[in-house]
Amino acid sequence: MILKCQITGHPEPYITMMKSGTVIPFQFKYSMIGQKVKRYVYETRVENFNFQLGKGIYECQASNSFGRNISRVEIVAKSPPKPKIIVKMNFIILAIENVSDSENILHANDRKRLLPPIIEFLFSIEEVKITKNGMSAKLIAENKRSILINGALKGIYDQQANGIYFYYKFSQEDLNLKRNSVYNLKANVRNYFGWSGFSDKYTYVSTHVCGNNVSLLRNEVEFFSPKEFNVLVRNYKCNSPVYTNPGHKICIKMKFVDCKRKSILIHDGDNTNANIVERNCTHPESKVCSSSENLYFKFDQPGTGFGFKMNLVAEIKNKKLNKL
Numbered sequence: 001m002i003l004k005c006q007i008t009g010h011p012e013p014y015i016t017m018m019k020s021g022t023v024i025p026f027q028f029k030y031s032m033i034g035q036k037v038k039r040y041v042y043e044t045r046v047e048n049f050n051f052q053l054g055k056g057i058y059e060c061q062a063s064n065s066f067g068r069n070i071s072r073v074e075i076v077a078k079s080p081p082k083p084k085i086i087v088k089m090n091f092i093i094l095a096i097e098n099v100s101d102s103e104n105i106l107h108a109n110d111r112k113r114l115l116p117p118i119i120e121f122l123f124s125i126e127e128v129k130i131t132k133n134g135m136s137a138k139l140i141a142e143n144k145r146s147i148l149i150n151g152a153l154k155g156i157y158d159q160q161a162n163g164i165y166f167y168y169k170f171s172q173e174d175l176n177l178k179r180n181s182v183y184n185l186k187a188n189v190r191n192y193f194g195w196s197g198f199s200d201k202y203t204y205v206s207t208h209v210c211g212n213n214v215s216l217l218r219n220e221v222e223f224f225s226p227k228e229f230n231v232l233v234r235n236y237k238c239n240s241p242v243y244t245n246p247g248h249k250i251c252i253k254m255k256f257v258d259c260k261r262k263s264i265l266i267h268d269g270d271n272t273n274a275n276i277v278e279r280n281c282t283h284p285e286s287k288v289c290s291s292s293e294n295l296y297f298k299f300d301q302p303g304t305g306f307g308f309k310m311n312l313v314a315e316i317k318n319k320k321l322n323k324l
Contacts, residue, residue: 001046001117003104005060008039013062017044020056046075073112079194080115083187085202087219092170094187099166112164116191123175124198126184130215172206180212210238210299217244217314225307233307237300241270244293244314251289254310259286263305267296
């Protein structure tokens, strides 16, 4: 693991890097010219394979004729906390608090407490079968992925008021998840001191092709025609009922061009007898919502036209039908 000290100042600052009060070696890496002053970057290395010796408080001290500044990070020798699964645009993202990355930058006045980097990920995957009486689940795989120490999978850094988080993103293909399916996912992560333990279960709905039922809608789901949405199709039709949990409604996010299409009908219920939801297509990105936990999508292209691609999402239900 590398700790980088990033300093901006003029005249050029004098740098000292320390570990638990003892001066340690470091290297000058490069400088960048900003609007008025240069930015200088120095680094030191914490040996990944001996974190028991590498633990401690690291400081970067910078001083020039105008003053002195200290940034500090404590490397803690312990296993990581349980990850939290979140989903954005069908990507499975693991949010892990206070873990370090393969490279970590110390800025002015930083005060951090970090755990060693994540080196391995373990997913427990249950495929959910929807039944009339509810749902049943069956364990289909444990997908174990080894992550190289040199940063083959690099996290995204996010410092919030309540802590520092790293986000690791996985696609459906990374976990061998099928389209038109529902899964229960749990994740376990490991650093050099052990495993975190499995996260809470997340019910994940994969991308769906029109013509299939969309059940247990929770995360935002890509929804598209069997033909490529940017390819001309002729005399094509498909229907899909969409369901979510009680107390929620179903919204469809679509482009302006799809919102205007007469070949797309959205029924406010679970069949074609339900009322058609009116669409207000005045915005580049339009959103049409049901009034309940059911929605029926119908596409009928009698002539030649393009396919479609849009997103389905479940939202907490309001008293009034939401039409944007």
